[in-house]
Amino acid sequence: MTTMNVHLKLEEAKYTGLLHLAQKRLRSVPADLFRLNFSALFRLDLGFNQIQTLPDAIGQLTSLDSLWLNDNPITSLPTSIYKCANLQVLDLNHTALTDLPCEMGRLTHLAILDMDEVPLHPKLLAATTADPANVCAKTLAYLHRKDVRRRQKQELYDKLKDGPYLESADSNEGQAMIQSVMKRVLKEFQTEEDVKSLIRNVERLFPPSLTKAQDPTTATSVRAAFTELKRDNEKKKLAAELELKIRNIYFDRIDPSSVEPMVSVWWHMRGNVLIDDP
Known part of the structure; x- marks a missing residue:
């Protein structure tokens, strides 16, 4: 497809809110899509092209409710896709995706998620195929749990390095020790609510010394103290x-x-x- 034809399609989409670029032999998403004012674009069809990468700028299309990426050799989606908060339809059929960003779990309006013939990672595949009638809901629930867990880990790390282990957090060794303690302790806390409470009570539950926190019994001790506090x-x-x-x-x-x-x-x-x- 010529540059002129793409430009005409883009100009037309400004007024219609629809942009159909399927089967246009595109190797990338047209940069003008993000340079021009497309905040009102609500449908974007990029299917049957040769696109390998979706740019981070896709998150600028905040009004988008339908996105077709099917039949492209796309290997990953940008985390910014969660900013397309109004997305209701996402077609990923026949792509090269092996994983999905956990931030997709924030797409609360997404109702249709097509992923036929996609080489997903076994864990993700198991989550999406457990209930064929509810692929979208199951996938979003799985990604939401991962997203929450990841954010809670970061919050706990920040709380520890800015709190009881502040003096040790400046060195790479100290940071690695904090991560090690966290990893062991979090194995004892599997629910979102319990981790929230753990984060709120860091000063009361974790050993005051990072050196003492390296003790193998720290994880079970923290859990026991948490249970008593609860x-x-x-x-x-x-x-x-x-x-x-x-x-x-x-x-x-x-x-x-x-x-x-x-x-x-x-x-x-x-x-x-x-x-x-x-």
């Missing part, structure tokens, strides 16, 4: 709820100072039951 927090929450209920029931018929001892007795009795329960 139980204490639950105790405080339940006690507060009980106190509120007692106050609401008796209102002005009870001395406020007598409520707290009642709650303490209740919790002590509940604790004994829990301890004795097989």
Whole structure:
């Protein structure tokens, strides 16, 4: 396809919001697509070409709701694709993709994800084929979990190097030690909520010394301390709820100072039951 023809297509797309460049022997995405004002482009068809790379600038097309990349030797997608937040249809059939950026898990409006004849990595392939009727939902859920986990790892690392291990974080060795401790500890924390709580309580749960944190028992010790902290927090929450209920029931018929001892007795009795329960 000649440069002139591409330019005409681009000019037309400014007014229609549709850009069809399928089967045009393109080896790359036209640069003018990002230099000109295409913020209102909502459909882009690049299928059946020779495109190997999708540029990071694709994230500029924030109004895009349909993107066809099928039948191209594309080997990877840029992480910026998550910025196409309105994307609803994504056709990746017959591409050379082996992986998908975990940021795609943020595409909450994506409803159709076609990936026939795509050489995906075995783990990703297993996630996408587990439920053939819900390929899009399963894939996004898998990528979302990876995305959240990756961001939480970075947040935990930043919290450790700026907090208890600040003095050691300036050296490459210190940074490697922090990463090592993190890796072992995170194996004990598999849920998103638990990791959130771990990050919030870094100062209380991790050993104050990075050298001591290298002990092989650190991971299990952190988990044990976390479990105890979680139980204490639950105790405080339940006690507060009980106190509120007692106050609401008796209102002005009870001395406020007598409520707290009642709650303490209740919790002590509940604790004994829990301890004795097989």
